[in-house]
Amino acid sequence: MPDATALNNSSPSGVPHRRDLLQIGMGAMAVCYAGALGYPVYRYLATPAARSRLEGEISSVAIPQKNLPDAGTATMFLFGSRPAMLIHHEDGTWVAFDAVCTHLGCTVGFEPQKHRIFCPCHGGTYDMNTGAVVAGPPPRGLTAFHVEVTDGHVIVSGA
Amino acid sequence: MATSSFPERDAQGRVCTARGGVCRWSDERLGLSELIALARHKRVPQHKHSFWYYWGGISLLFFIIQMFTGILLLVYYRPGKEAFESVRQITYDVDFGWLIRSAHSWSANLMVFAVFVHLFSVFFMKAYRKPREFGWWSGLMLLGLVMLFGFSGYLLPMDQLSYFATKVGLQIPSMIPGLSGLVNDLVRGGPQVGEATVQRFFALHAVILPLLFIPLLGFHLYLVQRHGNAVPPGEAVRPESERRSIPFFPNFLAQDLAMWLIALNVVTILATLYPWDLGKMADPLSPAPVGIHPEWYFMSQFQLLKVVGAWIPGFEGEAAGMTLFGAVTVFLAIIPLFDPDSAFGKRARLTSWLGALILGGMIVLTVWGYAAL
Numbered sequence: 001m002p003d004a005t006a007l008n009n010s011s012p013s014g015v016p017h018r019r020d021l022l023q024i025g026m027g028a029m030a031v032c033y034a035g036a037l038g039y040p041v042y043r044y045l046a047t048p049a050a051r052s053r054l055e056g057e058i059s060s061v062a063i064p065q066k067n068l069p070d071a072g073t074a075t076m077f078l079f080g081s082r083p084a085m086l087i088h089h090e091d092g093t094w095v096a097f098d099a100v101c102t103h104l105g106c107t108v109g110f111e112p113q114k115h116r117i118f119c120p121c122h123g124g125t126y127d128m129n130t131g132a133v134v135a136g137p138p139p140r141g142l143t144a145f146h147v148e149v150t151d152g153h154v155i156v157s158g159a
Numbered sequence: 160m161a162t163s164s165f166p167e168r169d170a171q172g173r174v175c176t177a178r179g180g181v182c183r184w185s186d187e188r189l190g191l192s193e194l195i196a197l198a199r200h201k202r203v204p205q206h207k208h209s210f211w212y213y214w215g216g217i218s219l220l221f222f223i224i225q226m227f228t229g230i231l232l233l234v235y236y237r238p239g240k241e242a243f244e245s246v247r248q249i250t251y252d253v254d255f256g257w258l259i260r261s262a263h264s265w266s267a268n269l270m271v272f273a274v275f276v277h278l279f280s281v282f283f284m285k286a287y288r289k290p291r292e293f294g295w296w297s298g299l300m301l302l303g304l305v306m307l308f309g310f311s312g313y314l315l316p317m318d319q320l321s322y323f324a325t326k327v328g329l330q331i332p333s334m335i336p337g338l339s340g341l342v343n344d345l346v347r348g349g350p351q352v353g354e355a356t357v358q359r360f361f362a363l364h365a366v367i368l369p370l371l372f373i374p375l376l377g378f379h380l381y382l383v384q385r386h387g388n389a390v391p392p393g394e395a396v397r398p399e400s401e402r403r404s405i406p407f408f409p410n411f412l413a414q415d416l417a418m419w420l421i422a423l424n425v426v427t428i429l430a431t432l433y434p435w436d437l438g439k440m441a442d443p444l445s446p447a448p449v450g451i452h453p454e455w456y457f458m459s460q461f462q463l464l465k466v467v468g469a470w471i472p473g474f475e476g477e478a479a480g481m482t483l484f485g486a487v488t489v490f491l492a493i494i495p496l497f498d499p500d501s502a503f504g505k506r507a508r509l510t511s512w513l514g515a516l517i518l519g520g521m522i523v524l525t526v527w528g529y530a531a532l
Contacts, residue, residue, distance in 0.1 A: 040254075040255035040258050040259070041231065041255075041259075043254040043255050044231060044234075044253060044254055044255040044256060044258075044259055045231070045234065046254070047252075047253045047254045047256075050254070
């Protein structure tokens, strides 16, 4: 019986043993099977994630007049699949931010009395005009969107 | 990767020859060597009927595929009001959803087929005899659960076919005096098949039946392990020296796995080339689809009721049909007690004839049922 303790163990002539070839072939086939079974299962399970990635690939959102916030308040909307916030300041200016806290992903809220955007989860505090971090653990500020006020509605587009 | 096909044992009988290493480390803690020694000790008889030994294993593979694809379907399936819509999404919207659903349906049908082949091969090899009676009985109970799996799973898409199939299927036990109220209150959840029915059929299909099936299957497999493969009477009369056998591990296991690979290929080819259809959403107000008929594994019972019903009209016909069907079930259940001997006695021959009659009857009724559609 040939000594077949290692894969690359070849016969004296340098030709691999038949058993080694068979085992390489079997291994390759097993990998093919695992791939052929695993790929559809992965795609099946990942469908909602793939769909929301597609939804996320938008460049702007139009917010109709009836949904616009009064001065001194904010309204929440979805920019693709991500929560976002449109603030109408007392002075009549408009700003919009990605409303996902950069710390651990909670949705932040506008607190007009305290003049801040606040995340209740771990106390992250952001500037209500620029989205920059004021206090707390967030590593960076909220992404600001470009806001365009047109006749009757507001268009928010990616920065 | 180890290239030796079977681990050699050292002087202590251990399978791990390398000093130290992961193999030795786990072996000392888990006793793998003992398991392998046990498996190596086990032998599988070899004779002209050995082919039938594979069918229990094939049934097991289909069950594993059912669990795997069933769990995947659970990810998107919503019972109750949205049942049809969620199956529509699985079939048409979710990537490869059609394939998973199709594999689940095909594998279900193939599993029923494999279980029937297993049942009749065990029957004709007389493998229900002492000491394997409990193996036979647990197998019959598993068959009953498989049929319930099929019946309850069939409703879940809530399309026209599944709706009417369930309606008719539940009408039959309702005709047994005293059972009507029970079926209404507990099984159907009301006078009509609807949201309440699909919700409880889902609980039955995905929770209750697996909870019953898996331990019973474990018991069944334990008995197979304990008693080994039965040798058919024709083989058992030969002298010990003329009988051949092969080790279970790795020889028979390798053959078993080869059969699994073939069965897996059959499921994937059928599921890919003949994806399972989804009909129109169930609508109680539209007439039942023309040519509606049960799945093939309920066809012989369906045709039996139809034939007996034409012969004896009304409730008596249904009752006669069901009695005949019940008699077959009782016959199968008591067979180990009726035919307990290991030789070719009178009873053994009678049993084989009756078994052939049942199998022949089922095939004829099934073919007849399809021809009469």
